[in-house]
Amino acid sequence: MNIQKAYTATDVHVAGEVYRIIKDAPFIHSQSLQELNGQFSLAYEEEINLLLNEPRGFAGLNGCLVVPPFTSGADVAVVFFDHKGTVPMQYGGIVAVITALLESGQLKAKSSNEYSVETVSGVVAATAVMKDEEVKLVTLKSKPCQIIQTHVPVSYLDLQTEVALVQADHLYAIFDKAELPFEIEMENLPDINQWGQKVIEALEGKYAVSRVVLLDHSQKSEGTIKTVTFRPDRYIVRSPGFGTLAACSTYLLENGDISASSRIENESIFIGKLTAELSSQLETEYEFIFSARGFITGMQTYVLDPTDPLAAGFLLK
Incomplete structure (x- = not known):
């Protein structure tokens, strides 16, 4: 096998919805998360197809690209995406990212249990309760409905x-x-x-x-x-x-x-x-506090063989 590219990802499901968290995608220089988000669909088109499409993914798979924060005070920044491109906000993605980073030790646990995740929709505050090195519960607030x-x-x-x-x-x-x-x-x-x-x-x-x-x-x-x-x-x-x-x-x-x-x-x-x-x-607007738990289902390395005829993948719905 001739390996041309390799990507390591962590899969987390939150109440059945699966999120694939990527931390080692090719570097793209950006001045802000908004700029990175705008470049994402074209700059990472191959990665989207490779990591979300079948035979490595499936139609309902969600992607999360984790990068260092641009905003002071944030713990991490995330670009959410699916098969069509970037997504402004995924509540489940916040739960998945915090769970994966805390349980793998890539995000240092805080005594306050409070974390900030930078997204293109703004900085999202979340509380993550850990016990025995596992994230037992994540809570976060909804946008107005x-x-x-x-x-x-x-x-x-x-x-x-x-x-x-x-x-x-x-x-x-x-x-x-x-x-x-x-x-x-x-x-x-x-x-x-x-x-x-x-x-x-x-x-x-x-x-x-x-x-x-x-x-x-x-x-x-x-x-x-x-x-x-x-x-x-x-x-x-x-x-x-x-x-x-x-x-x-x-x-x-x-x-x-x-x-x-x-x-x-x-x-x-x-x-x-x-x-x-x-x-x-x-008045007529309501905001809610969500409670959920994420479960890591796997840590895999996905590779691209340049001779693979299905390098771009496919989707069956």
Whole structure:
């Protein structure tokens, strides 16, 4: 084997969502993280394809490039990216990066448990509790979320329903599962997928929705909801979703379905869980504190053989 390039990465999953953390990509001189972020898609196109595409990656894999901070006081800087290019912010990516760096010893543990991560969306403060050299819990604050519109009629083929539009880290279209004949369980995945395809087609061209959410809040009195979240490309988000949890909590709070003191746990179709509680409310805007834990799943070296016909990779969805 003729190895042309090699990259070392740490994979971390947060409630089922996988983040590939890269620390040894080719150096690019930048005056700021914003400049690096702007250069990233072109300068690191080969790395994106090599590390995120199959056969080394898969359609739902997220990337995190870790670099020294540009901002004074920050502990680390991160560029988030996916198969299409850079992403402004990934809450799960913050949890994954802090977990990987602390548990590998590359970030020195602080007695305060408080860390600052520089992103193109600003410096994000997070608290990471360690015990026995493991990160047991990471908490961080959401951006403001608000209801855009409720009771929006949706009609398409045999679909007659309503949707609520909520702005969080994306624009979320939230549908109530109560009117559907199936539960959010793995055995009902074909029905859930079919429903998701139909709803995405119904919304196409009408709203700039980035996420479609099926919400079961029948257990909200017990502090639990269940969701399935679809991306516009019809791919199901693997975790319960930080933004999904914030959007659904905003929707339930605005409707008076839960109290401001409620702690809400969002469970995915495969029992991954994320927790949020209201941090502050200013008029119609809500902010939340997320709680989650990351788990390192592997530390690998990925190589490029120049004779590999699949060097650019491929994606099956």
